[in-house]
Amino acid sequence: KEVKYNKNNSNKNQILNLLNKNIKDEDKYIDSKSFQQLANGLFQAEGHIGGYFELNQTSYFRPICYISVNATDESVRLFRILNKNFDNKLKYIISLNKSGLYHIRIQTRDWNLIVNKWIPYFSLAHGDKLRGLKYLLKVYYIQYSNDKNDIDSIIKKLTLIYNIVDNNQRKISLTDKIKLVLNHSYPDYNINNINYNIYNDYLIHELPKEHNEMSIPFILGFYLGDGTFNIKIRDEGTLLWYIGVLRISQKYTEDNEKLFILISDYLNTYDLDTIIRPFKEGTVIVLKVESNQNIKKLSKLLHVYEEFYFIKKDQLYFMNKSSKLLGLVKYWKEGNIVLLNLISEYNLNYRVKNDTKYKYYLNKIEEGFKNQSDLYFLSKVGIEGYLVKLPIKIKPKTKYFYYKTYNKDKDLTLKTALDYRDRMLNLYLIENDLIKS
DNA sequence: AATCACTCCGTCTGACACGT
DNA sequence: ACGTGTCAGACGGAGTGATT
Numbered sequence: 001k002e003v004k005y006n007k008n009n010s011n012k013n014q015i016l017n018l019l020n021k022n023i024k025d026e027d028k029y030i031d032s033k034s035f036q037q038l039a040n041g042l043f044q045a046e047g048h049i050g051g052y053f054e055l056n057q058t059s060y061f062r063p064i065c066y067i068s069v070n071a072t073d074e075s076v077r078l079f080r081i082l083n084k085n086f087d088n089k090l091k092y093i094i095s096l097n098k099s100g101l102y103h104i105r106i107q108t109r110d111w112n113l114i115v116n117k118w119i120p121y122f123s124l125a126h127g128d129k130l131r132g133l134k135y136l137l138k139v140y141y142i143q144y145s146n147d148k149n150d151i152d153s154i155i156k157k158l159t160l161i162y163n164i165v166d167n168n169q170r171k172i173s174l175t176d177k178i179k180l181v182l183n184h185s186y187p188d189y190n191i192n193n194i195n196y197n198i199y200n201d202y203l204i205h206e207l208p209k210e211h212n213e214m215s216i217p218f219i220l221g222f223y224l225g226d227g228t229f230n231i232k233i234r235d236e237g238t239l240l241w242y243i244g245v246l247r248i249s250q251k252y253t254e255d256n257e258k259l260f261i262l263i264s265d266y267l268n269t270y271d272l273d274t275i276i277r278p279f280k281e282g283t284v285i286v287l288k289v290e291s292n293q294n295i296k297k298l299s300k301l302l303h304v305y306e307e308f309y310f311i312k313k314d315q316l317y318f319m320n321k322s323s324k325l326l327g328l329v330k331y332w333k334e335g336n337i338v339l340l341n342l343i344s345e346y347n348l349n350y351r352v353k354n355d356t357k358y359k360y361y362l363n364k365i366e367e368g369f370k371n372q373s374d375l376y377f378l379s380k381v382g383i384e385g386y387l388v389k390l391p392i393k394i395k396p397k398t399k400y401f402y403y404k405t406y407n408k409d410k411d412l413t414l415k416t417a418l419d420y421r422d423r424m425l426n427l428y429l430i431e432n433d434l435i436k437s
Numbered sequence: 438a439a440t441c442a443c444t445c446c447g448t449c450t451g452a453c454a455c456g457t
Numbered sequence: 458a459c460g461t462g463t464c465a466g467a468c469g470g471a472g473t474g475a476t477t
Contacts, residue, residue, distance in 0.1 A: 046448095048449070048450075050449090050450060050451065051450095051451080052450085052451050052452060052453095053451095053452095054458085054459090060458075060459095062458095062459080064450085064451080068448075068449085091461080093462085093463090095463090095464095097446085097447060097448085098446065098447070099446080099447080101447095103447085103448080109459090109460075109461080110459090110460085111459090165449090165450070165451095167449090167450090167468085167469095168450075168451085169449080169450050169451060169466085169467070169468085170450085170451075171451085171452085228471085232438095234438085243438090249470075249471095251469080251470095277439095279440095283469090284469090284470075438477105439476105439477085440475100440476085440477080441474105441475085441476080441477100442473100442474090442475085442476100443472105443473085443474090444471105444472090444473090445470105445471095445472090446469105446470100446471095447468105447469095447470095447471100448467105448468090448469085448470100449466105449467085449468080449469090450465105450466100450467095450468100451464105451465095451466105452463100452464080452465085452466105453462105453463085453464080453465105454461100454462085454463085454464100455460105455461090455462090456459105456460080456461085456462105457458100457459085457460085
């Protein structure tokens with residue numbers, strides 16, 4: 001279980017000390033390219049590029065780049081590895097939120113580090129984040145150029161700054177800021193002469209096509225930031241129905257839609273289907289991996305990067321484990337209960353919140369299977385005996401139990417077949433760490 | 438399954454302050 | 458011009474439940 005840092009078990013200095021420790025030995029062998037892809041995915045989701053002005057009447061801009069997440073032992077581990085890629089020059093900011101949980105920001109406000117390290121490192125980002133980095137670089141070149149104080153440079157720089165974040169919360173509007181700065185440096189200049197349309201041309205409207213690199217670690221990192229996985233329990237008819245769903249939601253923008261299509265196309269090459277849907281009257285766009293088949297495929301792809309589970313460790317183990325049962329428990333009572341227990345244990349969305357609900361589901365399973373035949377996964381073979389065919393991967397795909405082997409005792413034959421079926425299913429649960437032996 | 442309505446609180450995005 | 462500590466209001470979206 002991942003440990004969350006809250007006001008009862010930690011203070012700021014303790015967390016800071018942990019962050020400043022060296023990375024763990026086993027993390028020293030992490031593939032740096034894969035980790036960079038993962039970090040870029042996380043940056044895509046939780047990263048920020050922005051900054052602020054020192055003074056209202058000047059255009060001197062101070063940048064801020066960061067990634068922020070809840071403070072847990074795993075997010076500390078993640079940030080330590082990330083910071084090692086920056087020669088440990090990134091700073092940490094720790095804050096306590098209202099519910100008593102700590103939050104960490106790994107950030108820099110250092111132009112030098114941003115231009116030489118941050119921007120190159122996060123060049124695998126897409127859409128608005130990539131655009132933001134490109135704008136920030138342009139701002140840097142203007143701010144430190146010889147003609148930085150030219151009217152043209154000032155307006156160009158301010159225009160770029162105001163477009164780094166699509167929903168900026170600046171107190172002064174772009175036109176007011178331009179007026180303030182120009183008024184201060186050029187009191188005689190007639191600000192009514194400014195043609196703002198020209199400066200919009202400095203913005204990048206279409207990102208270059210070379211940035212279409214996609215990878216499983218990037219998707220994993222993106223999921224770590226903005227994704228969620230849960231299993232819905234549908235309670236209709238006589239039996240329960242379990243549906244695994246992984247979702248990543250983003251604010252609806254053209255950039256994000258393109259990114260989702262890129263991810264979707266990439267996952268398609270692994271024969272994995274996704275659904276992209278607008279949500280909340282088109283303000284949000286959601287990428288979903290649904291259906292038990294798709295979840296199983298995704299689970300296998302992600303499992304390769306188990307060392308990168310980080311802040312979604314619990315959720316991803318839950319996904320890996322439950323995907324061993326999704327789709328095959330329909331006629332299998334024990335499997336049904338184990339899956340229900342898993343869902344209850346991980347306490348995720350559509351959680352089995354309280355005992356009453358849990359007991360209700362358990363009872364539903366008991367009742368549901370009363371009406372089902374006990375001869376599931378087993379069929380009669382003419383007048384010769386029985387055949388057991390299990391939904392799991394197993395050495396002989398099917399196993400026969402002939403009457404003649406058991407002295408033509410049909411009841412004994414059936415019992416042996418059933419014992420075999422139950423034993424193998426139970427073994428499957430044990431081997432996949434779904435129950436204790 | 439899809440969609441809608443509603444609430445709450447956590448994060449996002451700067452902003453301020455002060456030192457050198 | 459730049460480093461750094463700390464703060465806060467607004468907005469977004471997670472969570473929830475109901476309906477079709």
